[in-house]
Amino acid sequence: MAQFIPRASYPAQLSLPRSYYLGHHAAGLSKMKTMLSSIDLIIECRDYRVPLTSRNPLFEQSLAGRERMVLYTKRDLGSKDRPSDRKREDIIRKWHAPSTTLFTDHKSKKDVKTVLEFAKEYASHSQTLIGTRILIVGMPNVGKSSMLNALRMAGVHRAKAAFTGAQPGVTRKITSGVKIVDKDEEAGTEGVYLVDTPGVFIPFVPNAEAMLKLALCGSVKDTIIAPTTLADYLLYHINKQQNGRDVYQEYCGPTNDVNEFLEGICLRTGRLGKGGVPDLDAAALWIIQRWRQGNMGTFVLDEITEDGLEKKMAEEVEMSVSQARKQMKDAQRMKAKSRKVEAA
Numbered sequence: 455m456a457q458f459i460p461r462a463s464y465p466a467q468l469s470l471p472r473s474y475y476l477g478h479h480a481a482g483l484s485k486m487k488t489m490l491s492s493i494d495l496i497i498e499c500r501d502y503r504v505p506l507t508s509r510n511p512l513f514e515q516s517l518a519g520r521e522r523m524v525l526y527t528k529r530d531l532g533s534k535d536r537p538s539d540r541k542r543e544d545i546i547r548k549w550h551a552p553s554t555t556l557f558t559d560h561k562s563k564k565d566v567k568t569v570l571e572f573a574k575e576y577a578s579h580s581q582t583l584i585g586t587r588i589l590i591v592g593m594p595n596v597g598k599s600s601m602l603n604a605l606r607m608a609g610v611h612r613a614k615a616a617f618t619g620a621q622p623g624v625t626r627k628i629t630s631g632v633k634i635v636d637k638d639e640e641a642g643t644e645g646v647y648l649v650d651t652p653g654v655f656i657p658f659v660p661n662a663e664a665m666l667k668l669a670l671c672g673s674v675k676d677t678i679i680a681p682t683t684l685a686d687y688l689l690y691h692i693n694k695q696q697n698g699r700d701v702y703q704e705y706c707g708p709t710n711d712v713n714e715f716l717e718g719i720c721l722r723t724g725r726l727g728k729g730g731v732p733d734l735d736a737a738a739l740w741i742i743q744r745w746r747q748g749n750m751g752t753f754v755l756d757e758i759t760e761d762g763l764e765k766k767m768a769e770e771v772e773m774s775v776s777q778a779r780k781q782m783k784d785a786q787r788m789k790a791k792s793r794k795v796e797a798a
C-alpha cells in the first residue's frame with residue numbers, strides 16, 4: 455500500500471471573510487476604557503490552541519497602563535503534558551516576562567487554585583480600601599466566564615455568576631464585579647472582585663488561515679465559514695500530527711480528501727439525508743464539536759518559536775499602517791466625490 459503523505463501546507467482561501475468585529479465588541483471595549491481607572495489588574499485570556507492568533511492587540515492598545523496577567527485557557531485541548539508541550543509553555547512564558555503567564559483548564563481545581571492564589575497575592579500588596587478589582591478580557595468564546603465561575607466557586611464557594619456557552623457572544627455586557635475572594639479582617643486584606651467582559655474580536659484578521667484557526671476554535675459563529683471548509687482545515691491539522699489519522703480510523707482510512715473523510719463519518723454515524731445521501735455539513739459540524747471537546751487529538755494550531763511573538767507584533771504594526779493608508783485613501787476618495795457633486 456502506498457505511504458500516506460499529509461498535506462505540507464494549506465491552500466490559500468482568498469474568498470474567506472476576514473472580519474468579525476461586531477457592534478457589541480466595539481461598545482464593550484470602549485466601556486472597558488472608561489472604567490479603567492477603577493481597575494487594578496487585567497487578566498487577558500488567550501486560547502491555548504492559538505497562542506499567537508488569539509492575541510488581540512486592541513487590549514494592549516486600549517487598556518494600557520494597568521498590570522496584566524496573561525492566561526492561556528483550554529490547555530486541556532492543546533496539551534497532554536508532553537515534553538514538547540512543556541517546551542512550548544516555556545517559550546510562551548518568556549514572551550510575556552516579566553508579566554505572569556498561566557496555562558489553565560477551567561475544570562482543573564489545581565489550575566483554578568493557581569489563578570486564585572495569584573489574585574490573592576496581588577491583592578495582598580494592594581493599598582485599596584474598597585477591594586481589588588480585576589478585569590477579565592479576551593477574544594470571544596475563549597473561556598472568560600467559565601474561569602470567572604470556577605474562581606468564584608473555588609474562592610467563595612458560590613454558584614455560577616455568569617452564563618457560558620459553546621458559541622461566541624454569550625456575554626454581551628460588562629458585569630458588575632463578582633466576588634472571588636472574601637475580605638480577611640485578620641490578614642487586613644479587602645475582597646477581590648472579577649469583572650466579566652464581552653469577548654472582543656480582532657478588527658482586521660491578517661490572513662485567511664488566521665480566520666480559519668479562530669473559527670475552528672470557536673471565536674466566530676459557526677455560520678460565518680462553511681463547516682466543510684473548517685472540517686477540511688481540521689483534517690489538515692489532524693493529519694500533520696504524529697499518528698494523527700488514528701483518531702479517525704473508525705470512519706475512513708488516511709486521507710487528505712475532506713469529502714471522503716466526511717462521507718465516512720456520515721456512513722458510520724448515520725448522518726444521511728433523503729435517499730441516504732450523506733449530510734456533509736452535519737458531519738462537519740459534528741466532527742468540529744468533537745475536536746472542540748478534545749476527542750479528535752490534542753494539539754496547537756499555531757507554530758511556536760522564540761521570536762514568534764515579536765514577528766506577530768511587527769506584522770500587526772504593518773497591518774495597522776496599511777489599514778490607516780486605506781482609510782486615508784477612502785477619505786480622500788469621499789472628499790473628491792463630494793467636491794464633484796458640489797461642482798455639478
Ligand SMILES: Nc1nc2c(ncn2[C@@H]2O[C@H](COP(=O)(O)OP(=O)(O)OP(=O)(O)O)[C@@H](O)[C@H]2O)c(=O)[nH]1
Pocket residue numbers: 527528529530531558559560561592593594595596597598599600601617618619620621622623624625626651652653746747748
Ligand atoms: N475544554 C475546555 N473548555 C473550556 C475551557 N474554558 C471554557 N471552555 C468552554 O468554552 C466555551 C466558551 O466558554 P465561555 O466561558 O462562555 O467563554 P467566554 O470567553 O466568556 O465567551 P463570550 O461570551 O463570547 O465572551 C464553553 O463551552 C466552555 O465550557 C477550558 O479550560 N477547557
